[in-house]
Amino acid sequence: MEKVLEVKDLSVQFKTYRGIVKALNGISFDVLKGEMLGLAGETGSGKSVTSQAIMRTLPENSKIAGGSVLFEGKDLLKLTEKDIEMVRGRSITAVFQDPHTYLNPVFRIGQQFKDILLNDPAISSIKDKKKREATINEKMTQSFRDVKMPSPERIIRSYPHELSGGMKQRVLIAMAFSLKPSLIIADEPTTALDVTIQAQVLRLMRELQKKYHTSVVLITHDLGVIAENCDRIAIMYAGRIVEFGDVKTVYAKPLHPYTQGLMRALPRADKDAQIESIGGTVPDLVNPPKGCTFHERCRNVMDVCKTSPPSPLFHEGRIVECHLYNEPLGGS
Amino acid sequence: MKIYEYAIRRIFLLIFVIFGVTIITFIFTRVLLNPLAAYITDKTPPDAVIAIIQAHGFDRPIYEQYFIYLKDLVTLDWGWSNVGHMALTDAIRTFFPATVELTILAIIITVLIGVPLGIISALKNNKWQDHASRIFSLVGISIPVFWLGLSLQYAFTYWTRSIGLPFLPSTGRVDPLLLIQNPVQGWTGMLMLDSFLQGNFVITLDVFKHLILPAITLAFLNVGILTRLTRSSMLEVIRQDYITMAKAYGLPRRVIIYKYALKNAMIPVITSVGLIFGGMLGGAIITESIFSYPGMGWLSYRAIVFNDSNTILAYVVVVAIIFVSVNLLVDIIYAWLDPRIKY
Ligand SMILES: Nc1ncnc2c1ncn2[C@@H]1O[C@H](COP(=O)(O)OP(=O)(O)OP(=O)(O)O)[C@@H](O)[C@H]1O
Ligand SMILES: [Mg+2]
Numbered sequence: 001m002e003k004v005l006e007v008k009d010l011s012v013q014f015k016t017y018r019g020i021v022k023a024l025n026g027i028s029f030d031v032l033k034g035e036m037l038g039l040a041g042e043t044g045s046g047k048s049v050t051s052q053a054i055m056r057t058l059p060e061n062s063k064i065a066g067g068s069v070l071f072e073g074k075d076l077l078k079l080t081e082k083d084i085e086m087v088r089g090r091s092i093t094a095v096f097q098d099p100h101t102y103l104n105p106v107f108r109i110g111q112q113f114k115d116i117l118l119n120d121p122a123i124s125s126i127k128d129k130k131k132r133e134a135t136i137n138e139k140m141t142q143s144f145r146d147v148k149m150p151s152p153e154r155i156i157r158s159y160p161h162e163l164s165g166g167m168k169q170r171v172l173i174a175m176a177f178s179l180k181p182s183l184i185i186a187d188e189p190t191t192a193l194d195v196t197i198q199a200q201v202l203r204l205m206r207e208l209q210k211k212y213h214t215s216v217v218l219i220t221h222d223l224g225v226i227a228e229n230c231d232r233i234a235i236m237y238a239g240r241i242v243e244f245g246d247v248k249t250v251y252a253k254p255l256h257p258y259t260q261g262l263m264r265a266l267p268r269a270d271k272d273a274q275i276e277s278i279g280g281t282v283p284d285l286v287n288p289p290k291g292c293t294f295h296e297r298c299r300n301v302m303d304v305c306k307t308s309p310p311s312p313l314f315h316e317g318r319i320v321e322c323h324l325y326n327e328p329l330g331g332s
Numbered sequence: 333m334k335i336y337e338y339a340i341r342r343i344f345l346l347i348f349v350i351f352g353v354t355i356i357t358f359i360f361t362r363v364l365l366n367p368l369a370a371y372i373t374d375k376t377p378p379d380a381v382i383a384i385i386q387a388h389g390f391d392r393p394i395y396e397q398y399f400i401y402l403k404d405l406v407t408l409d410w411g412w413s414n415v416g417h418m419a420l421t422d423a424i425r426t427f428f429p430a431t432v433e434l435t436i437l438a439i440i441i442t443v444l445i446g447v448p449l450g451i452i453s454a455l456k457n458n459k460w461q462d463h464a465s466r467i468f469s470l471v472g473i474s475i476p477v478f479w480l481g482l483s484l485q486y487a488f489t490y491w492t493r494s495i496g497l498p499f500l501p502s503t504g505r506v507d508p509l510l511l512i513q514n515p516v517q518g519w520t521g522m523l524m525l526d527s528f529l530q531g532n533f534v535i536t537l538d539v540f541k542h543l544i545l546p547a548i549t550l551a552f553l554n555v556g557i558l559t560r561l562t563r564s565s566m567l568e569v570i571r572q573d574y575i576t577m578a579k580a581y582g583l584p585r586r587v588i589i590y591k592y593a594l595k596n597a598m599i600p601v602i603t604s605v606g607l608i609f610g611g612m613l614g615g616a617i618i619t620e621s622i623f624s625y626p627g628m629g630w631l632s633y634r635a636i637v638f639n640d641s642n643t644i645l646a647y648v649v650v651v652a653i654i655f656v657s658v659n660l661l662v663d664i665i666y667a668w669l670d671p672r673i674k675y
Contacts, residue, residue: 057580060457085582086582089582094577094580094581096580098573101574104574105574106599106672115578159671172577175581179582
C-alpha cells in the first residue's frame with residue numbers, strides 16, 4: 001500500500017528550567033493511504049509532541065534533534081515557514097482534544113470556516129466576490145451536512161459558545177475534512193466529550209475517512225477505541241514506539257511487556273479477571289533510565305535491559321522493541 | 333437582550349452612582365464647609381445675602397437642603413468659582429474642552445505607540461525588540477511626570493530657542509495676540525477643532541504647537557503601561573488553543589496574528605485605554621500645571637491652592653460623571669467585541 005506519511009528516527013527535545021526534556025527519542029512509523037492508525041500510550045509518552053512535530057506547531061522552547069518526516073516526497077521538517085503553511089490545512093490537518101478551546105471565541109463559526117476555505121486556491125482565486133461567497137457558503141453547508149449537523153445556516157451564524165461540545169467537535173471535524181486533506185491527525189478528539197457522544201463522533205470520523213479516503217492518525221488513551229476503529233496501532237512509551245503492527249495481530253498477542261500491561265488494564269466483559277494497572281510511574285524524561293526506559297516497571301526485566309536500550313526488530317508480524325525477542329527467553 | 337437595552341440599564345445604574353457621589357459632595361458643602369461661599373463674594377451686598385440664603389434654602393432642614401442641592405446641580409446653578417473668576421458652570425464650559433482636546437491628542441499618542449510596541453514586543457518575545465520596548469516602557473513608567481514636563485520645556489523651548497532653532501511654546505493654550513488677530517468663535521470650546529472648522533488654520537497650528545509638549549508628557553507614562561499590557565495580553569492569546577488550531581488549519585500567519593489573535597488580545601487593552609482616557613479627562617493636574625495649560629487639572633490645582641472648595645467639589649462631581657460614562661462606554665465596546673459576555 002501507498003505510504004502517505006513516513007516518520008523516520010524523529011527526536012524532539014524541550015529546553016526547560018529543569019534541563020533538557022527528551023520527549024521523543026527516535027521514533028519511526030508510517031501511515032498508509034486511507035488507513036486509520038491508532039497512537040496509544042500513557043500520558044507524557046509523547047503522542048501530542050509527535051503530532052505537533054509533524055504539523056510543525058511545536059512551541060518555541062523545542063528542538064528537533066534529528067530525523068525526518070516525509071510527506072508526499074518532501075521532508076516537512078525542512079520546509080520553510082511559508083511552505084509548511086501551504087501544507088497545513090490543505091494536505092495535513094488536525095482535530096484537537098477540547099473543542100471548547102480550539103474555536104476562536106470572538107468570531108462566528110462561519111467566519112472561521114470561511115478563512116479555512118480560503119486556503120483552497122480553487123476558492124481564493126475566484127475573483128467575483130459574490131460568486132466566491134456563494135461557493136464558500138455552499139461548501140460550508142455541504143461540510144456541515146457531511147457531519148450530520150442540523151440547520152447549517154444557524155451554525156454558520158453562531159458563536160462557539162452558543163454550541164454544545166459535541167456540536168463544536170462536529171464543526172472541527174467538518175472543518176478538518178472540508179479541504180479534503182490526505183492526512184488528519186486527531187489528538188484525543190473525544191476525550192473532552194460525553195461518553196455517549198464520543199462513539200458518535202468517532203463513527204462520524206470513520207465514515208468521512210472512508211468516504212474521502214483520508215488517512216487518519218488517531219491519538220488516544222483508549223485501547224478500546226483503537227480496537228473498534230483503527231487498522232494499525234503504535235504503542236508509545238517514554239518517547240519511543242515500543243510496538244507497532246496490525247490491530248488484530250497486536251491485540252491477539254501483545255508482545256511488549258508494556259503493551260501486555262496496557263491490555264491487562266483494559267476492562268473486559270468476558271472474564272472476571274481483575275483489572276490490573278502497570279506498577280510504577282512514567283520515567284522522568286530529563287534523566288531517563290539507562291538501558292530500556294521501561295525496565296524499572298517491567299515484569300520480565302533481564303540484566304541486559306538495565307544497560308543497553310533495545311532496538312526495533314520485526315517479530316511475529318509486527319515491530320517490537322524489547323530484548324525478550326532478541327535472544328532466547330531467560331537468557332542473558 | 334439587545335445591546336441598547338443593556339446600555340439603557342447601565343445608564344440607569346449610572347444615575348445611582350452619581351447620586352452617591354452627590355451625597356458625599358453635599359455633606360462637604362453643607363455640613364463641613366460654608367455653603368454660602370459658593371454664592372457670595374467680597375462684593376456681594378449684605379441684603380443680597382439674605383435673598384441667596386432663601387433662594388438656596390440654607391435655612392431649611394438638612395434633608396430638604398439635599399433636594400434643593402440636587403435641583404441646583406441639575407439646573408446648572410452651581411455657584412461661583414473664585415479661581416475661575418466666573419460662574420462655575422461657565423468655568424467648566426471653558427476649561428473642560430481644553431482638557432478634552434489635550435486628552436484626545438494624548439490618548440492618540442498613547443494608543444498609536446503603546447499598542448504596536450506591545451504587539452511587536454509579544455511577537456519578538458525575549459528578542460532584542462522586546463528588551464528595547466521593555467526598557468522604554470520601564471523608563472516611561474518610572475520617570476516622574478513633573479521631571480519629564482520640565483525637561484521637555486527645557487529641551488524644546490529654552491534650548492532650541494537659545495541656539496536659534498524653531499521652538500515649541502512652553503506654556504498656555506494659544507498665543508493670545510494671535511487669537512486677537514484671528515478670532516475664533518466658540519462652538520465646541522475646543523479651540524483646535526473650532527478654528528479648524530472655521531478655516532482659521534493659523535490658530536489651529538498654534539494650538540497644536542501648544543498641545544505637543546503637554547500631550548507627550550501626559551502620554552508618556554501611559555504608553556509604558558499600555559505597551560506592557562498589550563504585550564502580556566498578546567502573549568496570553570498567542571498561547572491559546574484556537575491559535576494552534578488556526579495554524580494547524582493552514583491560515584496564513586498574517587491572518588492569525590492580526591485577525592484571530594488581535595481581536596482577542598484587544599479586549600483587555602480597550603478596557604485600560606478607557607480607564608486611561610477617563611483618568612486623563614479628569615484633568616492631568618501635574619501636566620496642566622507645569623505647562624500652565626488652562627484645563628480642568630489646572631483649574632482644580634488652583635482651586636486647591638487658593639482654598640476654593642466650591643470649585644473642588646464641582647470638580648469631584650464632574651470627574652465622577654466622566655468616570656462612570658467612560659466605564660459605561662468601555663463596557664459597551666467590550667460587550668460588542670466579546671460575544672461571550674452576557675448582558
Ligand atoms: N512545551 C513543552 N515544554 C516542555 N516539555 C514539554 C512540552 N510539551 C511537552 N513536553 C513534554 O514532552 C513529553 C511528552 O508530552 P506529550 O504532550 O506529547 O504527551 P502525551 O503523550 O500527549 O500525553 P497526554 O496523553 O497527557 O496528552 C512530556 O514529558 C511533556 O512533559
Ligand atoms: Mg497529548
